[in-house]
Amino acid sequence: MADALITSTIKVALEKTLALANERIGKLFQFKKDLETLRGSVAMIQAVLADAEEKQTHDQAVQLWLQRLEAVAFDAENLLDELNYEALHRQLVGKVRSFILSSDINIVFRWRMASKISDINKKLNKINKEANDFGLIRFQRATFPPSTTAKVTLNRETDSIAGHYVVGRAKDETRLVEILLSLSENAVSVIPILGMGGLGKTTLAQSVYNNSQVDSHFEKKIWVCVSDNFEVTRLLKMILESLTRRNVEITSRDVIVQEIRQQLVGKKYLLVLDDVWTESQILWDDFLRLLRGLNATNGNWCVVTTRKQQTASIVATHDPYVLGKLSDDDCWFILTEKANAGGEIPEKLQVMKKEIIKKCGGLPLAASAMGGLLRMKGKEESELILMNKLSNLSGDEDSVMKILKLSFNCLPSPAVKKCFAYCSMFPKDTEMKRDMLIELWMAEGFLQVDLKNKTMRKLESITWKFYCRVLCWKK
Ligand SMILES: Nc1ncnc2c1ncn2[C@@H]1O[C@H](COP(=O)(O)OP(=O)(O)OP(=O)(O)O)[C@@H](O)[C@H]1O
Ligand SMILES: [Mg+2]
Incomplete structure (x- = not known):
């Protein structure tokens, strides 16, 4: 995805550069010619960007070219931002005329800006030549979207996000709910939902979490998105945040555990740890030991979603629920x-x-x-x-x-x-x-x-x- 991002970043920077390199700035700072050259180069580069976007995935030289272009595009945008800011500022304080003609500082400013524009123009020129050398194909400007800024059509007033629906997981949900509701002598049982990325593990865990039987069985429900940072104090903090629905600033692990205990005293809980990647037995044992000590009630459950077989085998006290593909x-x-x-x-x-x-x-x-x-x-x-x-x-x-x-x-x-x-x-x-x-x-x-x-x-x-x-x- 990073390669797609770089071209959009460049496109936005170049569009902004074109918008900022306006006639007013040209006249005000007497950069008319330099800015025309800059606009010409930018337009030429824009024409090859679509082709570069395609080719970068298999051509490293094009990738490097895009990286160089990105740096110059940012320089150009920043420079023109600075010029526009300066122009606005001068207009505001009513010193436009004297600014151009008299002040030493402004001569220095102008000289500095002129040398920067000239430098950017040289770099853009080189980048354009390289585009030719790579054989990048130029497309008509019209094939690009009309503008990089948000052109949102105003013909519909009621756009909305599509409602969420879950299909084909009724049996999985029923089976998991049965397991969670079954009698258990354990203080905490752990069941992993195992499956490859995008298979719907989180979606299924959400359905189970929101199931009405689960709701009435567990007095407290906790949802924590773990991702690849399995740091125990961080997890405890997130558990407390989920329980209290407020930000937790406490850093002491003991104090956090104490507060979680107060929340869970005498209450059966369901904890979902979503997206777990850890393969460290030591970290998991440390965490599980803390979980077990949270309350004296039996029958608490922890559901772990994971892509990793290894993680599933470390955390499981119950057979992993291996999620199947959809029909x-x-x-x-x-x-x-x-x-x-x-x-x-x-x-x-x-x-x-x-x-x-x-x-x-x-x-x-x-x-x-x-x-x-x-x-x-x-x-x-x-x-x-x-x-x-x-x-x-x-x-x-x-x-x-x-x-x-x-x-x-x-x-x-x-x-x-x-x-x-x-x-x-x-x-x-x-x-x-x-x-x-x-x-x-x-x-x-x-x-x-x-x-x-x-x-x-x-x-x-x-x-x-x-x-x-x-x-x-x-x-
Ligand atoms: N049963 C389903 N019905 C409709 N959409 C679903 C279903 N399962 C998953 N999706 C959609 O598929 C996408 C991926 O699902 P989900 O995030 O649950 O996968 P995952 O297995 O948890 O992936 P990851 O390993 O990356 O965390 C989501 O946009 C979700 O809305
Ligand atoms: Mg997931």
Whole structure:
């Protein structure tokens, strides 16, 4: 995914550079000619980016070229930002004329900026030459999305995230609930749900967690997303946070354990540890010892979801629940639901049903990602994508990555890609309020809305749609 990210980062930086390299700046600082050269080079580079994006996966030279370009694009953007800031500042204090003509400091400033522009122009020129040497193909500017900033159509007022549905796991849920509700002499029993990435372990664990019988059987329920950091004090802190629904600042392990004990005294609990990777017997034993000492009640359960056989064997006190693949019909349901949002299934897709299902390999994540991709590309392009770009999928984890990567590449603009990629900076399963995320995107400059011409309500509606588009991958 990193390779797809770099091109979107570059595209956004270059678009911003073009927007900032305006005539006003050219005139004000007498850089008209340099800025024209810069704009020309940037336009030439933009024309080869689509081809570079394709080629980078198998051509290391193109990868390195993109890295060099990224650095220059950032320099250019920063420089023009500085010039714009300076111009604005001067306008505000009403010194534009004297700034250009008299002050020594401004001569120094101008000289410094001129030498920076000249340096950037030289680098862009070199990068353009290299693009020719690599044989990168130039596409018409019109084939790019019209702008990197958020162009959100305002024709629909009620965009929403697709509702969550779980298919084909009723038997698994029933079986797991039976196990959790069975009589147990143990203080804490541990059952792993084992299966490859994207098979639906977390989804199943969620269904079990929210099951009504489970609700009435356990007096306390705790959900912790572990990921690859199995640090015991961190886990205890997260358990306490889940129990109290507030931030825990305490750092002393003993104090945290004490507080958890108070929460759980005399109460049967279910603890879900989602996405566990540890293979350390020592860490696990340490954690389990603490769990056992939390209360005197028997029949507590801990459900662990994991991809790793080794982890499952370390943690299990009960046979691991090995999750199976989804049936063809269930995969088809997920895919078409995502591709068509409940609408009629296009004939073209229907004809290719067998082949498409094979590519999903029983993985709900593959079905869901493929559905999202087909929805994004529309009916016409769907067939082409399935026949060409996704022709050799074999329904394994690698296939999922390929589908996800292609989906990312197909997001409608670099700005949308950046918003999406930005979310990857946060730890897995971070919960964040929508408005907070939108504010962060705005602060990063991904979401540029003309504030002067938009009323607040309209602005909210635009940003909401943008959010839906990024997180639901909608067109
Ligand atoms: N039974 C299902 N019905 C519908 N969608 C499902 C089902 N199972 C999983 N999905 C969807 O597939 C995607 C992957 O599921 P999930 O996160 O549960 O997989 P996982 O096995 O926990 O993966 P990982 O190992 O990466 O944690 C999610 O988008 C989820 O909504
Ligand atoms: Mg998971």
